[in-house]
Amino acid sequence: MSNIHEEVKVLEKELVETRRFFHSHPETGWLTFFTTATIIDKLKKLGYDLKMADEIVSVQHQLGLGNKEQIEQAKKRAKSLLNDDLHHLVDEMKDGLTGVVASIDTNIEGPTTAFRFDIDGVDVTESKDDTHIPFKEGFSSDIEGITHACGHDGHTTIGLGLAKLISENKDKFKGKFIFIFQPGEEGCRGAVGMEPTGILNDVDYLIGAHIGFQAKENKGIICGINKFLSTSKFDVYFTGTSAHAAGAPQEGCNALLAASEAAIQMHAITRHADGVTRINVGVLKAGEGRNVIAPNAFMACETRGVTTELNNFMKQKCIDILEGVSKIHSVKYKLVETGGTAGGDSSKEITKLFKEAALESPFIEDDLIVEEFDFGACEDFAHFMRTVQKNGGESGYAMIGTKLAAGHHNEAFDFDENCLVSGLDIFYRLAFKLNRK
Numbered sequence: 001m002s003n004i005h006e007e008v009k010v011l012e013k014e015l016v017e018t019r020r021f022f023h024s025h026p027e028t029g030w031l032t033f034f035t036t037a038t039i040i041d042k043l044k045k046l047g048y049d050l051k052m053a054d055e056i057v058s059v060q061h062q063l064g065l066g067n068k069e070q071i072e073q074a075k076k077r078a079k080s081l082l083n084d085d086l087h088h089l090v091d092e093m094k095d096g097l098t099g100v101v102a103s104i105d106t107n108i109e110g111p112t113t114a115f116r117f118d119i120d121g122v123d124v125t126e127s128k129d130d131t132h133i134p135f136k137e138g139f140s141s142d143i144e145g146i147t148h149a150c151g152h153d154g155h156t157t158i159g160l161g162l163a164k165l166i167s168e169n170k171d172k173f174k175g176k177f178i179f180i181f182q183p184g185e186e187g188c189r190g191a192v193g194m195e196p197t198g199i200l201n202d203v204d205y206l207i208g209a210h211i212g213f214q215a216k217e218n219k220g221i222i223c224g225i226n227k228f229l230s231t232s233k234f235d236v237y238f239t240g241t242s243a244h245a246a247g248a249p250q251e252g253c254n255a256l257l258a259a260s261e262a263a264i265q266m267h268a269i270t271r272h273a274d275g276v277t278r279i280n281v282g283v284l285k286a287g288e289g290r291n292v293i294a295p296n297a298f299m300a301c302e303t304r305g306v307t308t309e310l311n312n313f314m315k316q317k318c319i320d321i322l323e324g325v326s327k328i329h330s331v332k333y334k335l336v337e338t339g340g341t342a343g344g345d346s347s348k349e350i351t352k353l354f355k356e357a358a359l360e361s362p363f364i365e366d367d368l369i370v371e372e373f374d375f376g377a378c379e380d381f382a383h384f385m386r387t388v389q390k391n392g393g394e395s396g397y398a399m400i401g402t403k404l405a406a407g408h409h410n411e412a413f414d415f416d417e418n419c420l421v422s423g424l425d426i427f428y429r430l431a432f433k434l435n436r437k
Contacts, residue, residue: 008161008428011164012420016420018160022156023141023148026120026141026153027146028121029065030065030098030184030190031098033098034077035120036093036100037089038082039100039181040052041089043100043102043160043163047104048103049105051100051103052093052100053093054197055197058197059097060196061196063193063337063339078090099194101180101181101194104163104167106173110174110435111176111204112203114180114200114206115180115208116381117156119182121146121148121150122146122147122186123146124146124149128140132414149409151210151211151212151415152185154417161424162424173431173432173437175204177431182194187339188231189380192380200388200391206393207396207430208381208397210397210399212408215370216402217402217403220365221364222399223372224346225399226372227343227376228342228343228344228385229278229376230306231378232303232311232314232337232340233339236262236301236334237296238259238297238332238333239295240253240295241331243293245293254331255297255329256294259286263284266281266321267281269314272313274307275305277313282302283300307343341378341380342383344382346397349394349396351372354426356433363425381397400423
């Protein structure tokens with residue numbers, strides 16, 4: 001494997017160009033029509049077998065899709081950016097069935113190794129400051145309010161680079177490789193919508209990584225991420241009865257008071273002795289007028305737990321509270337799930353392989369290698385990871401070091417593009433460790 005770094009280094013210019021191309025055309029959630037079509041076009045040329053639309057997304061499990069107007073606007077924008085011969089791909093994705101799963105089989109008996117790369121941007125307006133490199137060098141977002149402010153443009157780029165290297169060196173491997181290019185990571189929507197279609201069936205190893213976060217130094221790496229928090233994200237709609245606040249208050253059913261009491265009680269849920277739990281009501285909107293008993297209210301909520309069981313405990317307590325306050329205030333409520341993911345830990349075997357790859361890579365410095373780290377936050381990958389582990393496979397997640405211009409989801413977020421090379425080098429080494437002929 002001595003020439004791995006040379007093969008990767010040859011792609012450095014291409015990696016930077018690809019990253020900047022995706023950065024300039026971000027999309028969010030399930031509305032990644034342009035991104036998906038572009039990835040499909042590249043993978044077809046590399047000889048991969050492709051699955052898309054309802055082959056890889058379960059409509060019944062698709063959360064947080066967006067409304068019809070948003071979908072049509074996203075499709076129209078995608079077509080305006082694509083060559084005419086790719087427009088049919090946008091239509092095949094229907095109402096947000098985006099993402100793609102690619103596979104390549106060596107036809108030599110061996111393990112099935114899957115790599116997952118998230119492809120969506122964030123609802124953030126990108127900085128137009130002259131010190132912000134994407135703006136300064138002309139590859140900032142071409143749409144107001146959406147940015148690749150988390151690094152998924154880099155993940156997509158690494159995934160495509162890895163797909164190219166494996167395709168060109170297929171004769172050096174055994175078994176099968178699967179590439180999952182996943183939409184909807186932000187809000188934890190994508191994995192829960194894709195996993196029920198069986199894309200992880202028979203997967204022996206599942207690998208994922210993120211650039212940045214706690215790996216904040218160039219040439220650094222965290223080899224195994226543990227303590228992913230499970231989460232449930234949901235909206236609550238209260239429906240009451242309006243009435244004159246002075247003339248006939250007894251005729252009203254106050255949805256504002258119901259929502260306010262629910263929010264307070266949710267934040268007062270008893271914490272659990274078995275581990276970390278979280279609750280947040282991030283949005284509360286209610287009412288119609290100063291002198292009107294509020295007939296409606298809306299809450300955007302999320303729960304988290306260090307295990308799936310603890311998150312389920314928090315969510316059930318929230319449901320109990322919603323039922324209680326609705327009865328007290330004589331209002332109705334509707335809970336709409338918008339996202340969620342499991343909790344869990346990286347498999348020790350994969351953490352070990354990440355460390356071995358890091359020690360071999362000339363793009364990683366030994367004294368910047370961290371073996372394990374407890375994340376204490378959520379990542380959509382954990383839902384896929386838990387499925388593979390429950391099926392008897394191994395799965396792990398790393399963080400690839402890079403200097404950040406600003407924190408994730410900040411308007412000035414940017415990363416040092418050298419991490420594209422180091423990230424690709426690590427992934428490529430893992431491919432050899434798991435599937436070398």
